[in-house]
Amino acid sequence: MRRILVTGAAGQIGSELTPRLRELYGGENVVATFHIKKLGEDLLSSGPCEHLDVTDAKRLREIVEEYDIDSIFHLAAILSAKGEQKPQLAWHVNMSGLYNVLEVARELELRVFYPSSIAVFSPETPRDMTPQLTVMRPRTIYGVTKLAGELLCDYYHNRFGVDVRGVRYPGVISYKTPPGGGTTDYAVEMFYAAVKGEPYTCFVREDTVLPMIYMPDCIKAAIQLMEADAERLTRHADYNLASMSFSAGELAEEIRKHIPDFKVVYKPDYRQRIADTWPRSIDDSAARRDWGWKPSYGLAEMTRDMIENLRRRLEEGLL
Numbered sequence: 001m002r003r004i005l006v007t008g009a010a011g012q013i014g015s016e017l018t019p020r021l022r023e024l025y026g027g028e029n030v031v032a033t034f035h036i037k038k039l040g041e042d043l044l045s046s047g048p049c050e051h052l053d054v055t056d057a058k059r060l061r062e063i064v065e066e067y068d069i070d071s072i073f074h075l076a077a078i079l080s081a082k083g084e085q086k087p088q089l090a091w092h093v094n095m096s097g098l099y100n101v102l103e104v105a106r107e108l109e110l111r112v113f114y115p116s117s118i119a120v121f122s123p124e125t126p127r128d129m130t131p132q133l134t135v136m137r138p139r140t141i142y143g144v145t146k147l148a149g150e151l152l153c154d155y156y157h158n159r160f161g162v163d164v165r166g167v168r169y170p171g172v173i174s175y176k177t178p179p180g181g182g183t184t185d186y187a188v189e190m191f192y193a194a195v196k197g198e199p200y201t202c203f204v205r206e207d208t209v210l211p212m213i214y215m216p217d218c219i220k221a222a223i224q225l226m227e228a229d230a231e232r233l234t235r236h237a238d239y240n241l242a243s244m245s246f247s248a249g250e251l252a253e254e255i256r257k258h259i260p261d262f263k264v265v266y267k268p269d270y271r272q273r274i275a276d277t278w279p280r281s282i283d284d285s286a287a288r289r290d291w292g293w294k295p296s297y298g299l300a301e302m303t304r305d306m307i308e309n310l311r312r313r314l315e316e317g318l319l
């Protein structure tokens with residue numbers, strides 16, 4: 001990778017992946033693109049930035065040509081909870097956006113990173129140590145688009161030789177940019193409430209277990225996979241990825257080791273039904289075997305780091 005374009009760079013993952021890419025490949029070589037949600041000052045001042053609606057194929061191609069891009073990290077999407085509020089928008093953004101990215105990648109021989117999700121799975125899928133290849137009948141529009149996206153990526157690889165790579169991310173936990181409307185957002189919201197000294201009303205049951213990953217591992221996975229030797233990859237855009245799994249109650253308990261009077265009440269809403277269709281834990285042996293995937297953070301290390309950083313941000317007036 002020499003000249004990189006990031007879509008959805010202002011989002012939860014983009015706001016942290018983009019600075020890391022700029023550190024590694026040079027600020028001027030990483031173009032941060034955004035739509036509606038604005039980029040932070042750090043991104044605006046550290047390299048090129050462009051407005052881009054990913055459903056606009058013409059503008060995408062113009063930016064790719066103008067900056068001589070050879071790799072795209074395609075993060076822009078509508079996530080699961082917001083997708084259930086606006087299913088037509090989710091289909092349009094997630095499918096047209098990916099199609100436009102794959103088309104420009106086919107025409108100009110670009111490499112693509114595609115972040116799929118545990119949302120591709122469904123109630124019929126084995127929920128513990130979910131295998132790489134298994135039954136997938138997603139019930140959310142987000143899951144439907146992510147699974148269709150994986151298949152489209154495979155098609156572009158097999159039919160046109162596009163080098164497209166991706167992982168099925170678990171819920172991502174981070175402290176810099178709040179998540180943008182997913183079902184796993186409760187895990188992040190719990191930390192924000194605890195550090196501000198507020199009680200938290202959790203929108204899933206206490207016993208809800210989902211796979212999660214801490215942002216440094218999320219970024220490490222994307223870059224490691226994109227840098228991996230293509231010869232060693234047995235899959236394309238659908239590597240299962242695991243890091244840690246815990247229930248909402250276990251997370252609250254872990255937070256209480258640092259903030260003993262933290263209180264949580266559980267009031268499940270429509271997002272409980274989504275969470276109930278997703279796996280509890282993931283078998284990621286293909287990622288470990290093919291490109292050496294190994295997460296660095298478990299629940300205890302992640303919780304300590306989240307609380308330290310959110311406390312610092314609170315003191316700086318950033319929360």
Ligand code: NAD
Pocket residue numbers: 007008009010011012013014034035036037052053054055074075076077078079093115116117118168169170171172173178179180181182184
């Ligand atoms: P996010 O919602 O925080 O960010 C997505 C960004 O896409 C937002 O900044 C939004 O403005 C932008 N966007 C929306 N419509 C757009 C359009 N038409 N054109 C261009 N940009 C548009 O999401 P995120 O958490 O940063 O997720 C990034 C990617 O990772 C997504 O594809 C998501 O499906 C995937 N993913 C995320 C998680 C997670 O827990 N965060 C888990 C699995 C997969």
Ligand code: SER
Pocket residue numbers: 079080081116117118119142169170171172181182183184185
């Ligand atoms: N964290 C995401 C969501 O909840 C999963 O892709 O939508």
